[in-house]
Amino acid sequence: MPRPLAPTYQDRRWELPPDAVVHHGTIDDAVRLLTGRTVTALTGAGVSTDSGIPDYRSPDSPKRAPMTYQQFVADEAFRRHYWARNHVGWQVVHRTEPNAGHRALARLEDRRVLRGVITQNVDLLHEDAGSRHVIDLHGRYDRVICLQCGRVISRAHLAERLDALNPGFVESVLDDGATVADIETAPDADAVIEQTSHFVPAPCEFCGGVLKPEIVYFGENVPRERVQRAYALVDDADALLVAGTSLTVMSGLRFVRHAAKADKPVVIVNRGETRGDPLATIKVDDGVTETLVALADRL
Known part of the structure; x- marks a missing residue:
């Protein structure tokens, strides 16, 4: 079992300045502001919670410290621990279906209201x-x-290779009668499993090198071209339009700052405070799915 994970970006706390001005509004306000305008959406984990994938900060989310890129590349024990958890967690994400919020954004794109989606998921x-026009800012779970x-x-x-190297592993971590869907899994397909020391990772079958999910880890830069x-x-x-993200890390916040600097209207939809609230033209503190559906119905 690896030593405890070091603090990462996800552990950092922030608070809005006491003098911050936040322009709270309603769905009606957001509709009035966006009517007649084209929109780009920036989404986070909160868009997928209604599909059954917990976000990072809600009470029901797995308590975790995401692995850093430096830990992954430097320590075989960390890699073993990660791949064991991912071997279960990716199956949970793989079986997940889009919810009405995802479909609402697709409808807006079909009507050419939405230019595209930048997602941190x-x-x-x-x-x-x-x-059709999606930028997977932090990568995608289905490639290595x-x-x-x-x-x-x-x-x-x-x-398939990991199953061959670790026969019966998935079944061994399930409680009686449980399925992989019952395992707590974070948005990056990291399942909450403790016993991983016996797991055997697979090397690259072409060169024997280290395999890594095609996901941007904490401490790793998003490719410049993608940014x-x-x-x-x-x-x-x-x-x-920002939906379902607290904008804790600069990876997403920079686009809100960019839009605000260009005097573009910014609508943030999220339950609870976000780091970008002072930059929002309107902040809608409401459910993400229902708000996106209402916007798609009315824009």
Whole structure:
């Protein structure tokens, strides 16, 4: 079992300045502001909670400290621990279906109101719902990359190899009568499993190198080209709609800052405070799914 994980970005706390001005509004206010404008959406884990994937901060979310890139590449024990948990968790995410909020954004794109989606999620539920122009800012759960030769393979193919190396592992971590759907799993497909020391990871079958999910870890940079495409998508719309993210890390907050600096209207939909609230033209403190559905029905 690896030593306790070091603090990461996810453990950092922030508070809005006491003098921060937040312009709270309703769905009606958001509709009035966005009517007649094209929109780019920035989404986070809160968009997928109604699909059964917990976010990072709600009371029902698994208590966890996400592994950093530095830990993953430097320590075989960390890699073993991660792959054991991911071998279960990816199956949970793989079986998840998009919810009405995902489908609402796809409808807005079909009507050319929505230019596209920048998502911090790796679950591919926007694509599954029918969205065509999606930037998966932090990568995607269904692909794996070799850090040595750069080959990319599907997570499903790796699952076959891991099953062969670890027969019966998934069944061994389930309680009597339980299925993988009953395992607590975080948005990055990291399942809450403690006994992992006996798990056997698989090396790259082409060069023997270290395999890593094609997901941006904490401490790892989002590829520059991907960031530039995201900025361009913000620039291409008249307004920015932020949904289901507290904007704790700069990875998403920078696009809110970019839109605000360009004097574009920003609508934030999230239950609870977000780090971007002072930059919002309107903050709607309400359920994400129902708000997105209402916007799709009325815009």
